[in-house]
Amino acid sequence: MFDETYSSDHITRGENDTNRYELGRIGEHYVVMNYPSAVTRDENRATKIATDMKSTFMSIRFILLVGVGSAAPCMTNDIRLGDVVFGLEVLPYKQGAVADSENGPYVRSGVAKQPPEELRGAITLLKTGDRSNIQLEEVTDHLSSPTDAAQRPSQDNLYLPDYPCRGEECDCGRPQLHDARLLMERNFRRHINHIMIHEGVVGSADQPMRSVTKRIELSQRDKIICFETGTAGVMDICPCLTIRGISDYADGHKIVDWKPYASLVAAICARKLLGRLQLPEVRELDLPSKPSQVARWMQGATHKAHSTASRLRRSDCKLRAAEQIVNALRERRYILADIIDLDLLKMDKDSLRKAMERDLGQNDTKVIYDRMKSLEVLQLDLIKGLDALERQLHKQTRRRPMLHHRESDDPREWKKLRDQLDVELALAGKLSERIHKCLSTTRRFLPP
Numbered sequence: 001m002f003d004e005t006y007s008s009d010h011i012t013r014g015e016n017d018t019n020r021y022e023l024g025r026i027g028e029h030y031v032v033m034n035y036p037s038a039v040t041r042d043e044n045r046a047t048k049i050a051t052d053m054k055s056t057f058m059s060i061r062f063i064l065l066v067g068v069g070s071a072a073p074c075m076t077n078d079i080r081l082g083d084v085v086f087g088l089e090v091l092p093y094k095q096g097a098v099a100d101s102e103n104g105p106y107v108r109s110g111v112a113k114q115p116p117e118e119l120r121g122a123i124t125l126l127k128t129g130d131r132s133n134i135q136l137e138e139v140t141d142h143l144s145s146p147t148d149a150a151q152r153p154s155q156d157n158l159y160l161p162d163y164p165c166r167g168e169e170c171d172c173g174r175p176q177l178h179d180a181r182l183l184m185e186r187n188f189r190r191h192i193n194h195i196m197i198h199e200g201v202v203g204s205a206d207q208p209m210r211s212v213t214k215r216i217e218l219s220q221r222d223k224i225i226c227f228e229t230g231t232a233g234v235m236d237i238c239p240c241l242t243i244r245g246i247s248d249y250a251d252g253h254k255i256v257d258w259k260p261y262a263s264l265v266a267a268i269c270a271r272k273l274l275g276r277l278q279l280p281e282v283r284e285l286d287l288p289s290k291p292s293q294v295a296r297w298m299q300g301a302t303h304k305a306h307s308t309a310s311r312l313r314r315s316d317c318k319l320r321a322a323e324q325i326v327n328a329l330r331e332r333r334y335i336l337a338d339i340i341d342l343d344l345l346k347m348d349k350d351s352l353r354k355a356m357e358r359d360l361g362q363n364d365t366k367v368i369y370d371r372m373k374s375l376e377v378l379q380l381d382l383i384k385g386l387d388a389l390e391r392q393l394h395k396q397t398r399r400r401p402m403l404h405h406r407e408s409d410d411p412r413e414w415k416k417l418r419d420q421l422d423v424e425l426a427l428a429g430k431l432s433e434r435i436h437k438c439l440s441t442t443r444r445f446l447p448p
């Protein structure tokens with residue numbers, strides 16, 4: 001999947017993040033990847049993974065949710081197994097307990113959401129590029145052997161809408177014989193070795209769609225072309241695009257297993273999409289950060305700083321480990337300053353006065369004040385972590401050189417690191433002063 005991979009052994013995690021990550025580069029983009037376990041495929045699982053991921057990798061700009069989905073084919077949209085869907089709009093649904101029932105509840109549970117404009121632009125580029133469709137040969141390149149589970153299955157049966165699944169009695173349960181009259185007649189597809197890409201509305205629920213009646217009703221009413229689980233929740237956390245390889249028709253009929261192939265083609269399309277996305281466009285995207293994510297991200301690093309400091313005391317900590325945590329703290333100071341800058345823009349005296357004049361009221365000021373207050377606490381924690389490290393690094397630099405044989409034990413290296421840490425401490429101190437100043441400015445606009 002990656003053009004280049006990096007070790008994830010020494011990442012500084014957000015507090016309580018236990019996800020497994022693979023780090024790499026695709027084209028000019030750095031990518032963090034997580035494979036959720038196949039056993040739990042519910043909405044909350046994806047949301048939890050994304051939340052934890054953001055708590056460790058605060059600078060993630062967007063998430064690609066890549067996996068399988070169920071097609072909603074109709075007269076105007078000939079979408080088939082093994083095709084790929086890009087979700088230009090995601091409609092959240094909730095399904096009741098009677099998932100298999102023809103009349104099971106399947107109701108809208110929130111507002112429609114779209115992926116960022118930059119990603120939609122890349123989809124257009126992918127579709128209108130020199131080759132509008134991806135060749136099947138590119139898929140076979142990714143297979144390890146002719147018996148690879150991700151080989152493209154040949155059987156693609158779409159049953160008539162008025163032939164819902166009859167369980168044990170159903171035609172789909174028979175090993176070989178299929179009554180052709182029960183299947184939809186579809187046009188011959190000429191470019192059989194192309195992966196067809198579709199874009200449109202995706203229905204995102206907490207349970208997979210398994211009812212042909214509901215599928216037709218919702219695809220007609222809401223123009224849905226694909227159903228899946230997970231995306232709606234993730235979109236609340238971070239800008240997100242869902243990319244789904246079609247592995248069934250959402251009708252409950254048994255079919256051969258298209259999931260491995262469908263997952264693979266979706267992943268190939270995700271790679272292709274990143275290839276069409278320019279780095280400056282990605283930099284245009286906001287860095288979305290919820291206060292709780294920022295807090296976990298900071299706390300993970302400050303706890304690691306304290307534990308590194310105590311390991312330094314026991315002298316079993318390598319220089320490299322100390323360098324990594326100093327770098328992690330520097331990154332946090334840097335991004336925290338960015339977040340605070342954004343708030344400061346809203347908080348400078350003039351804009352506050354204007355806000356008051358326009359009667360936007362004290363509530364807005366109060367929100368900013370409280371947010372800044374919580375950032376101040378995190379910033380003070382950061383300084384405490386830096387301080388603890390500094391004290392131990394200071395001791396390391398005073399050891400006698402002859403006692404150390406390895407290069408990493410060289411006191412001059414430790415001194416270099418301590419100097420870097422001193423710079424960090426000074427910059428963190430300045431940031432604190434700015435926060436403090438702005439808090440006292442805002443305080444004056446609030447009621448006593």
Ligand SMILES: [Zn+2]
Pocket residue numbers: 164165166167170171172173252253254
């Ligand atoms: Zn059936």
